[in-house]
Amino acid sequence: MLIACPYCGPRDVAEFTYQGDANRPRPDPASTDLDAWNDYVYQRANPAGPHREYWQHSGGCRSHLLVTRNTLTHEIAGVAFVRSAPVPATKPAPAAPRKRPASRKAKP
């Protein structure tokens, strides 16, 4: 399996570290909604077919990548830097709006 890193070009999968499902809705870090956290930490869609997932090019440029790969055939449909990829469009957990805490924006 080759992953076409947008910075380094096509490289062997051995250079990359898998970081899992990219479609999990992450609750606000301040959220105390246990159901939302349980859903984020433990529940997976685990689809048979196209799967959006994170990889890191840990043996190369160390970029975090968003890869769309078919879990039935291992064919890769697209690779993008996570920073330039749109936020995954999934149903957010009800009590967990997708936003960054205000404190992260203010630099010390």
Added chain:
Amino acid sequence: MAEYSVFSLLRNGFNANRDWAPAWRKPEPKAAYDVVIVGGGGHGLATAYYLAREHGITNVAVVEKGWLGSGNIGRNTTIVRSNYLLPASIRFYEHSLKLWENLSHELNYNVMFSQRGVINLAHSPAQSDDFMRRGNALRHEGVDAEWWDRDRIARAVPGLDVSASARFPIVGGLMQRRGGTARHDAVAWGYARAADRRGVDIIENCEVTGFLRDGDRVTGVRTSRGDIAAKKVAVAVAGSTGRVMQAAGIDRMPIESHVLQAFVTESLKPTLDTVITFGGGHLYVSQSDKGSLVFGGDIDGYNSYAQRGNLPVVEDVMSEMVALFPGFARLRLLRSWGGIMDMSMDGSPIVTKGPLPGMYLNCGWCYGGFKATPASGWLFARTIARDGPRPINAPVTPDRFARGLVIDEKGQGATPRLH
């Protein structure tokens, strides 16, 4: 159907083997059953057998998408052991090992269970301490475990590189003598035959495409051979759990499907009479009765339903094999294949009632499904028959994650690729 015995073997031998009856029937599915088990692998067939034998429930169908033994029951590396650390795991797998010990006799089918011993090699003082602790935990639960030093291992396992100059020098190992191997296909066939003889219908080439519902309640399965009504529907489909549960409207599970590769070499004269696992990486190897070395290592580490893996793991496994047994370097590989593991979030299984009314679920076996086959079937049958678990499988519910009661042998957290 005749019992298998030395007399039937002789009689049929003198008769050019013309009179053997098929080991199980090929029935047409009935319109309704008391219990329909989805998945004709080891766990599904064992469940059907124990439902009939332990609970007298014989109006049971096992529906299988392909042929019997086409999934992980025919794709594993056949190792049986119970040397875990956590009490919940030890009790589960030890129950299984005890069932294994009488299985050939009970099924009247030789599953070739061979208690040749399993040695987990340790390669550092810290790992030795860890393994000794596990050995003590096992003995505390009444399970056998022995600490073997390097010299004893060197005498018992010729060919093993025990030199101090090895990259991961062997300092000792944890031996479980009651562990060993079994003939994986025979386990599927033995359970199938024994269940069939008690009246269970085994329906092959019958894919479940959906579930019959009455409100929330599951009332049967929709299959490629027509609808089948059932009072209870039990799902034991290992790597396909996600797909099957999606058909039931459950779109998220604490499961990821991963591909695990296994390898077989050409046949050798008897050379390795125990099961060896490598503690410097992840490798387990044994020699089959045909003479082939059967071995495997890590899962590939990414979600997959492909039943085939990639080369980096092949290279990794081969290098570990050669590090342990330099003499095996010139062997040729005969076959390799992949199976789909239902990797759970803590590395432990799920055997439970639910998640929908009328439904029962058995999944999350990670690497450990084969050795668990008898106990999985036994406990799942009990859970189905009595609508509740035995104390042994009470901890392995899917709500343990939300409740913070995970059974995480490796302490890796919710990263299925590392379990």
